[in-house]
Amino acid sequence: MSSLRNRAIDASALDQEAVCKTCWAKSFSFCKPLHAADMGGFFSAAASLKVNPGTVFIHDGAKFPFYFNITRGATRSFKILPDGRRQILNFGVPGTLIGFSDRSIFDFSVESINEVSLCRFTKDKVDFYANKHPELRKSLLDKMMAELSESYAHTLVLGKMSARERLAFFLMKQNKTQFKVYGELNKINLPMNRYDISDYLGITTETVSRTFTQFENEGIITFIKASEIIVRDRRRLGALAGGGTRSPAIG
Amino acid sequence: MSSLRNRAIDASALDQEAVCKTCWAKSFSFCKPLHAADMGGFFSAAASLKVNPGTVFIHDGAKFPFYFNITRGATRSFKILPDGRRQILNFGVPGTLIGFSDRSIFDFSVESINEVSLCRFTKDKVDFYANKHPELRKSLLDKMMAELSESYAHTLVLGKMSARERLAFFLMKQNKTQFKVYGELNKINLPMNRYDISDYLGITTETVSRTFTQFENEGIITFIKASEIIVRDRRRLGALAGGGTRSPAIG
DNA sequence: CGACTAATTGATACGAATCAAAAGCGGTGG
C-alpha cells in the first residue's frame, strides 16, 4: 500500500470569488443555490486547493473542521482494519462533498486518486450561512441523504451479491455518475485501479479481472484499455446489477 | 418471509404532552434538548403509536413525511432484491430515529420485531422547530451522522470480515447498545431471530449457528437460551470484532 | 401433549480466495 504515503497539499491563494464564478462543478455542488443569490461573502471564505495523486488528505480519527467540495479529479474514502485490510467506502467525483462526521472527527480516511482540485470551507462558516439560507441548508442535507442512501445500497451489494453482480453494480454506478458529471453516455472511465475496485466491492483483484473478462466475452462490455470501457449491453448489465441502485436509467 | 405481511398500526390518541414528560427513552432520543426548554407546543404535535410484532410500517419506495422515534421494542430496516434476497441495514432500539430519506421517499423498509412503541412527528413540524432551536437541529444532525457512521462500519464488516469476525462485531455492537439503553453489562438479548442476524451480517443462519457454538465452546460466551447470551471473555470478543467499531469499551 | 417453527448439527458442493506465473504497460536511460 505504497500509495498511502503522504504528500504535500498545494494551497494556492487565488481570487476565490472569481474561481467560484467560473467553477464548472458548481451545478452539481452543494454551493449551487448560493450562486443565484449574491453571496460573495460566502465564497471569499473558501479556499481552493490542489492535491497530488495518491495523497491521504483526511486521516481516520483526525479532527478536521472543514468541508471539502471536489471540483476536479477523483478520491477514495476508506477504512482500514488493524491488520491492514482496507475497505473502500466510496469514490469521490466533482460535486462530492466530504466532511460529514460526528463532532468533526472523521472515522475514515480520504485519499486522492489522481490530481484533485477541491474547495475547502470551514464548518463554522458553512453553518453560519446555512442558518441564514434554507436553500443551502437543504442542499447540504440532500448531499448527506444521498451519501447515506448510497451507503445502504452498498451494504446490500456487499451483503447479498455475487462477484458478477457486484461488478455490474459498480459499472452501472460508474456509468451513471460519469454521465452526470462528464456527460459520457456509454464510455466508462476508471480512474481507480483494480485494487481499488476490489476493495470497494469486497472481492479480490483477480476476481475483478476474471469477471471483467467474462463480461467482455459475453459481449456486455468492450475494453479500450484497462481503464476505459464501452458499455455494449446496458440491459444485461443493469439486470445483473439488480435492484442494487434504484433504476439507473440514463437520459 | 411470512413476517413481511402487514398488520394494522394501533394509534392511540393520548395526552401526548404527558406521555413525553414521562417518556423513559427521552434521554437518548433526538427530542432530548427540548425537554429542558418549555416545548409543550412541539410535543403536542407528536403522536404515540403502537405497532404489533412483525409489521412492516415503512415501505421501500413509499412517500412518508414523518419521523419515527422508537421508545420501546426493536425494529429491522432492510432492502430486498427482486429475487427476494434480503439485506438488513440496521436494527432499531429505543432512541433510534427513523426517517432520514431523500425527498421523503424511503429507499428501504422498516419492520417491527416485537411490539414497538414509537412517536410520530411530521417532518414539517420538526423542521419548523429545528429552524428555531439550534440544539434540536444539532440533535437531528447527530442522529444522522451516527447513522452514516454506523453504516460505514457495517460496510467494512460486510466487505472484509470473516464469519467469526462478523458475529463478534455484531455481539459487541449489541452489547454496547444494550448497555446504553437497558444498562445490561454482560448480558446480551437478541430480540431478532437467526435469519435476521444472518441477513444483517451477510452470512447464512447455519453459519451464524455454527459460529455461536464455536464461541461457546471457546468460552467466549454462554447461552442462557437461544436469545440470551452472557459475555464471558469480552477481550477476545473485542479482538475478533477488530476495528469494526471504534473501541467498544463499556463503562 | 402434539404440531409447528426455529435452531442446531452434519455432509457435500461451489464460488471466490490464495498461490503462482505470465503478459501488458509505462517510464527511463543507453
Place this chain on the structure above:
DNA sequence: CCACCGCTTTTGATTCGTATCAATTAGTCG
C-alpha cells in the same frame, strides 16, 4: 528508438470458507 525494469493486470491451478442440501433437536403455542 529500443531494451530494460518495475508495476499493474490477466490468466492458471489449487485450496478453503461458507453456502447449500439434508436431517435432527429444541422451543413455543394452542
